[in-house]
Amino acid sequence: DSGVTQTPKHLITATGQRVTLRCSPRSGDLSVYWYQQSLDQGLQFLIQYYNGEERAKGNILERFSAQQFPDLHSELNLSSLELGDSALYFCASGREVNYGYTFGSGTRLTVV
Amino acid sequence: AQSVTQLGSHVSVSEGALVLLRCNYSSSVPPYLFWYVQYPNQGLQLLLKYTTGATLVKGINGFEAEFKKSETSFHLTKPSAHMSDAAEYFCAVTKAAGNKLTFGGGTRVLVKP
Numbered sequence: 001d002s003g004v005t006q007t008p009k010h011l012i013t014a015t016g017q018r019v020t021l022r023c024s025p026r027s028g029d030l031s032v033y034w035y036q037q038s039l040d041q042g043l044q045f046l047i048q049y050y051n052g053e054e055r056a057k058g059n060i061l062e063r064f065s066a067q068q069f070p071d072l073h074s075e076l077n078l079s080s081l082e083l084g085d086s087a088l089y090f091c092a093s094g095r096e097v098n099y100g101y102t103f104g105s106g107t108r109l110t111v112v
Numbered sequence: 113a114q115s116v117t118q119l120g121s122h123v124s125v126s127e128g129a130l131v132l133l134r135c136n137y138s139s140s141v142p143p144y145l146f147w148y149v150q151y152p153n154q155g156l157q158l159l160l161k162y163t164t165g166a167t168l169v170k171g172i173n174g175f176e177a178e179f180k181k182s183e184t185s186f187h188l189t190k191p192s193a194h195m196s197d198a199a200e201y202f203c204a205v206t207k208a209a210g211n212k213l214t215f216g217g218g219t220r221v222l223v224k225p
Contacts, residue, residue, distance in 0.1 A: 002155065002157070031210055090155060090156070092156075095210070096210040098209060098210075099206065099209050100144075
């Protein structure tokens with residue numbers, strides 16, 4: 001157990017729908033990072049939050065949004081889902097003074 | 113912008129043989145470098161990292177990597193492969209603490225008995 005908790009582990013939904021992925025960071029970590037992993041794109045950085053504030057943005061689609069709450073858990077919202085959004089979505093957490101971070105076990109999203 | 117190139121998307125080694133996974137990076141500032149391993153249906157686990165100091169870094173499971181600035185490389189090695197080393201390995205780079213990691217495309221390792 002890495003200490004980073006992601007729910008749900010699996011999600012199957014239809015095109016056009018909206019889903020929310022949840023991440024609870026490791027105790028003491030203020031940063032949360034979201035990544036998308038697909039066969040054709042590899043590991044793509046989506047967005048980072050630090051202590052509730054957006055810190056960095058990567059290749060995140062406009063249909064996707066995220067937030068980090070006061071208790072530091074984070075949610076990634078994916079809307080108007082398309083078949084191509086099927087992927088593994090990872091959350092990672094880290095501390096400002098450290099280099100690198102700890103990954104959760106991911107949410108596998110399948111859009112049908 | 114930073115980038116990472118992993119040479120070879122698939123590597124096949126015999127059990128007991130040397131494992132060598134290649135990683136080259138580009139960075140406009142002194143980089144901080146990482147290797148992660150991903151086992152099937154799992155998240156990424158940190159193997160080792162280079163931040164400052166000794167350029168030869170030892171990690172978990174018998175892996176080590178050497179930072180060579182002149183070659184912009186951070187290759188990962190293990191002297192003797194074990195069946196349990198079958199996984200996908202990712203090299204990553206960042207430019208500062210707390211910043212996002214940029215990952216290479218990954219190298220899938222197959223270990224033959």
